[in-house]
Amino acid sequence: MKIVTNLLEWQAIRQTFANKSVGLVHTMGNLHQGHLQLCERSKHENDVTVACIFINPTQFNTENDFKYYPRTLEQDRALLNAMQIDILIHPAVEMIYPDNYHIQISETSLSLELEGAYRPGHFNGMLTVVLKLLLLVRPTRAYYGEKDYQQLLLIKKMAAALFLLTEIIGCPTVRDHDQLALSSRNTRLSPTERALAAYFPKLLHSTLSLDEITQQLTDLGFKIDYITEKWQRRLGAVWINQVRLIDNIII
Ligand code: AMP
Numbered sequence: 001m002k003i004v005t006n007l008l009e010w011q012a013i014r015q016t017f018a019n020k021s022v023g024l025v026h027t028m029g030n031l032h033q034g035h036l037q038l039c040e041r042s043k044h045e046n047d048v049t050v051a052c053i054f055i056n057p058t059q060f061n062t063e064n065d066f067k068y069y070p071r072t073l074e075q076d077r078a079l080l081n082a083m084q085i086d087i088l089i090h091p092a093v094e095m096i097y098p099d100n101y102h103i104q105i106s107e108t109s110l111s112l113e114l115e116g117a118y119r120p121g122h123f124n125g126m127l128t129v130v131l132k133l134l135l136l137v138r139p140t141r142a143y144y145g146e147k148d149y150q151q152l153l154l155i156k157k158m159a160a161a162l163f164l165l166t167e168i169i170g171c172p173t174v175r176d177h178d179q180l181a182l183s184s185r186n187t188r189l190s191p192t193e194r195a196l197a198a199y200f201p202k203l204l205h206s207t208l209s210l211d212e213i214t215q216q217l218t219d220l221g222f223k224i225d226y227i228t229e230k231w232q233r234r235l236g237a238v239w240i241n242q243v244r245l246i247d248n249i250i251i
Helices: 007-015 033-045 063-067 073-082 114-118 122-137 146-161 184-188 191-197 199-204 210-220
Strands: 002-004 022-027 048-053 087-089 141-145 167-171 223-230 233-240 243-250
Touching: 002 007, 007 087, 007 122, 022 033, 022 122, 033 048, 033 141, 033 167, 048 073, 048 122, 114 122, 114 146, 114 223, 114 233, 122 146, 141 146, 146 167, 146 233, 146 243, 184 243, 191 199, 191 233, 199 210, 199 233, 199 243, 210 223, 210 233
Parallel strands: 002 087, 022 048, 022 141, 048 087, 141 167
Antiparallel strands: 223 233, 233 243
């Protein structure tokens, strides 16, 4: 696997793929099976797979969330290498933001609901970096997890609005043995918190009403941002102490 940190070098490499299909999987690293599933799908459907690891500062709402976001580059690199991913792009923040953050994408509707209401600016930061990476990589297909369902909808909406040529592909949520959706933030849960976290997917999957789920989670010690139904999905965002978890299931 070739590792590229310099975007000029990347652009020269991209020229050599002119007649090939290119799949892009971009993540913030600390890779788990949820991310690797996206890579597998890309490998299956494209001639070349490009993985990108970039922790995007503009999509974090608190300094601590950014500061404590797990950074495990060596481990991630070994996982991608073992899967025979072709290229890993791992750019420095200044390379992605030569404009010093002055140019940004602003979505004014869907990005303000649910996650957007609790994480002001998050989706504009996310859409800005996604657009930059889509323009840099010019993939035939780009792969995103349904775990971040509102994010997936927004990326699809942006791609349509800006006439991007990339096909945006959503992939199902990968879960742990107890149904907790895999997430890099799970590693920040203590063993007791991790055991408690399993009630979140369990109750989301139950036949209880939204109010009953909210009440039961609250009684268990979760702090609830929202438990709701939309887009034929049941979606939730909850806190266990300092760690925020999101999930959604098809109704
Ligand atoms: P992240 O590194 O958390 O920003 O995630 C990078 C990509 O992986 C996004 O498209 C996520 O939706 C996707 N992803 C993260 N966790 C999972 C999971 N458990 N199942 C499926 N996709 C996931």
